[in-house]
Amino acid sequence: MMTTRGFLQVLVFGLVFTMFTIDQTWGEPDCYREKALVREHCMESITIKGDYVRPSEACCHMVDQSDMTCICHNITLEDEKEISVAKFLWVAIDCDKPVESGTECGSKYLYDAFL
Template sequence: MATANTHRHALALSLFLIVGVHILGNHKVSAKCKEIIPSLVSNCSRFVRVPGPKVPPSAACCQVVQAVTVADVPCFCNLITPAVEKAISMEKVVYVARTCGLPVPPGTVCGSYTVPPKFV
């Protein structure tokens, strides 16, 4: 029997996928950006959801993130809309990216979020 929490997570993931499809249908993005989004959603979405604490990403999530280059970051950042920001935490996105070795440059703007400096 599924719990209410499970239903909420499924709904959040469904909304994220719907938003992703909408974004891809309405924006011209690089082919690589389009190709990686489904893998990012399936492997990393649980680590970037708005509710909950920061959790180190899985090896599978990092494998997908490592396929992204610094040059690809603007493509992904252009896809961040207010609707996407309601579903995912940009702070967690940067945490996951940096934890997986993707150096997201400070000052990068993703939606309404500006990436802060990396604190050591």
Template sequence: MMSVKVAIQLLVFYFVFTMFTAQHVWGEQDCYEEKRLLKQHCLRSIINMGRYLPPTAICMIVVETSDMNCICRVINDEDEQALNMEKIVRLARECGNPVTDEKCGSKYTKILNSFF
């Protein structure tokens, strides 16, 4: 009787663990298309060279409708060579969709937000 109880407890633990693990994987959004659109329509505002330029109307729409936190999480080293994280954080804030995560790419947004 005890072994059946232990087996049921282990089975319940397994299902709960699997649910939380699957939820984490399912919860990880695929925002690579949003990142592509950001790069396509907002490049002049977020490019690594030069000064920050105000966003175009289409850029603002892309930022307003995108998950900027997710985009910040999927920025890779190659993106960081071409894009300026400080400008991305500023753009998101100015478009009313601020980055709330602690990091954008490899940069800490709390530090970045204090500069603006």
């Protein structure tokens, strides 16, 4: 029969093992809803088609309430078929909520030269 000390050792080992093997997405901020709302309100400005259109007041209001860096991290290759990352970044700038240089945004990595 296992002693209390042995049981606690197994329990602690299991806890530590679980902490190191759990998917690290727990630490990732959740901004998928924000991404959907920015996309909905700003699509005219961030669409991959056509010239850049300055963002509307509704778009800037949504950008102001969103974590643009988090959204940048969560732009997928699938999103990039419809959304221009460069236009997304210009919307952030035009709405006075720029994304920091050095941030990974979609499949792009931002450099000081862009901003």
